[in-house]
Amino acid sequence: MKRLEFFFDFSSPYSYVASESIESIASKYDRTVDFTPILLGAVFKVTGGRPLTDLHASKSGYSARDFARSARFFGVPFKMPTVFPLATVTAARAMVWLQAQRSDKAASFMHAVFRAFFAEDRNISELAVVANVAAQVGIDATALAAGVQEQSVKDRLKAHVDEAIARGVFGAPTIFVDGEMFWGNDRLAQVERWLERGPF
Amino acid sequence: MKRLEFFFDFSSPYSYVASESIESIASKYDRTVDFTPILLGAVFKVTGGRPLTDLHASKSGYSARDFARSARFFGVPFKMPTVFPLATVTAARAMVWLQAQRSDKAASFMHAVFRAFFAEDRNISELAVVANVAAQVGIDATALAAGVQEQSVKDRLKAHVDEAIARGVFGAPTIFVDGEMFWGNDRLAQVERWLERGPF
Numbered sequence: 053m054k055r056l057e058f059f060f061d062f063s064s065p066y067s068y069v070a071s072e073s074i075e076s077i078a079s080k081y082d083r084t085v086d087f088t089p090i091l092l093g094a095v096f097k098v099t100g101g102r103p104l105t106d107l108h109a110s111k112s113g114y115s116a117r118d119f120a121r122s123a124r125f126f127g128v129p130f131k132m133p134t135v136f137p138l139a140t141v142t143a144a145r146a147m148v149w150l151q152a153q154r155s156d157k158a159a160s161f162m163h164a165v166f167r168a169f170f171a172e173d174r175n176i177s178e179l180a181v182v183a184n185v186a187a188q189v190g191i192d193a194t195a196l197a198a199g200v201q202e203q204s205v206k207d208r209l210k211a212h213v214d215e216a217i218a219r220g221v222f223g224a225p226t227i228f229v230d231g232e233m234f235w236g237n238d239r240l241a242q243v244e245r246w247l248e249r250g251p252f
Numbered sequence: 253m254k255r256l257e258f259f260f261d262f263s264s265p266y267s268y269v270a271s272e273s274i275e276s277i278a279s280k281y282d283r284t285v286d287f288t289p290i291l292l293g294a295v296f297k298v299t300g301g302r303p304l305t306d307l308h309a310s311k312s313g314y315s316a317r318d319f320a321r322s323a324r325f326f327g328v329p330f331k332m333p334t335v336f337p338l339a340t341v342t343a344a345r346a347m348v349w350l351q352a353q354r355s356d357k358a359a360s361f362m363h364a365v366f367r368a369f370f371a372e373d374r375n376i377s378e379l380a381v382v383a384n385v386a387a388q389v390g391i392d393a394t395a396l397a398a399g400v401q402e403q404s405v406k407d408r409l410k411a412h413v414d415e416a417i418a419r420g421v422f423g424a425p426t427i428f429v430d431g432e433m434f435w436g437n438d439r440l441a442q443v444e445r446w447l448e449r450g451p452f
Contacts, residue, residue, distance in 0.1 A: 098308075099307075099308040099310055099311060100307065100308045101308070101311070107299075107300065108298075108299040108300045108301070108422060110299055110417075110420045110421070110422040111299060111301070111422045111423075113420065114420060114422070114433060114435060117433075118435070118439075121442065121452070122442070124452050125441075125442050125445060125452065217310075220310045220313065220314060221310070222308060222310040222311045222314070223311075233314060233317075235314060235318070236438070238436070238438035238439075239318075239438075241325075242321065242322070242325050245325060252321070252324050252325065
């Protein structure tokens with residue numbers, strides 16, 4: 053089956069909103085989704101980007117309002133997290149570990165982590181929270197807690213970040229369809245057009 | 253008739269694309285559009301914003317691609333201007349002058365200037381080009397050329413910029429519906445939802 057690539061950071065609200073619909077969009081066109089966690093902080097070091105909340109008050113205030121309004125528009129539960137943004141390296145490493153060890157559970161885990169953060173206001177920077185979320189979707193929490201410490205897992209996450217930067221990613225979510233890059237939840241309609249009719 | 257506010261800069265590609273559909277969206281819900289020209293350069297001085305092309309190569313390269321792709325997606329003619337961005341103060345002052353002197357022609361003029369820049373690659377920073385475009389839509393070009401020099405016109409444009417900043421505008425297009433702010437062509441679907449069903 054053909055694929056579609058979805059690069060995301062667990063602390064990106066628009067990644068969360070897009071993650072709730074990307075699989076149904078892909079499956080309409082007989083695609084599966086490759087989910088790739090990245091760390092936007094590491095990307096921003098190279099591209100000069102800044103978190104949407106670390107900007108002039110006008111833009112950060114609007115962004116917070118837009119997160120919630122966009123979530124409502126797309127019918128996705130959302131509650132602005134108390135701690136935001138936060139470090140997502142542990143959650144991202146857990147995702148990387150799962151994709152090698154329990155690939156059947158990786159997407160469920162991703163959705164559960166996003167919801168824990170953006171709907172339930174849980175602090176997903178903490179390993180205990182990540183492990184607990186993992187357990188909720190049927191993953192061995194002890195094995196996962198050990199897995200995120202593996203050097204190969206750390207290296208693989210770093211490789212994902214490097215690959216993203218090399219391919220021109222500067223924000224999240226970023227979606228690639230047959231090499232064409234789309235940035236942002238608000239480009240999903242264009243992603244769908246591309247899947248349906250090809251290049252435009 | 254109820255209104256809807258549309259703040260734009262003539263050098264903003266997403267303002268151009270949105271300008272091509274905002275009136276039809278508004279009229280579906282019995283609204284008219286108040287078009288307000290602003291100068292993003294002046295806004296950015298306060299908000300710290302930067303033009304989309306004056307960023308890391310990844311983002312500026314993607315943006316240029318996205319301008320054209322988004323225009324195709326929305327069925328709007330687009331050709332990346334040779335000179336971009338450029339100074340839009342003369343075109344903006346002409347718009348302000350028209351809104352006082354020939355308000356019946358202001359929207360036609362705006363559309364013609366946008367198309368001259370983004371579809372016909374004409375240098376709209378030049379008064380001669382702005383005057384020529386004005387003449388094409390039935391405006392007295394000589395009167396307009398004099399009008400853009402009036403102090404009251406200059407002051408009114410500055411007041412528009414100040415008002416925009418005071419109301420939280422940091423980019424363009426920015427649309428206000430009953431006080432609710434929406435930034436970007438990619439929020440038009442949310443604007444339409446708001447017009448149709450009210451706050452969400």
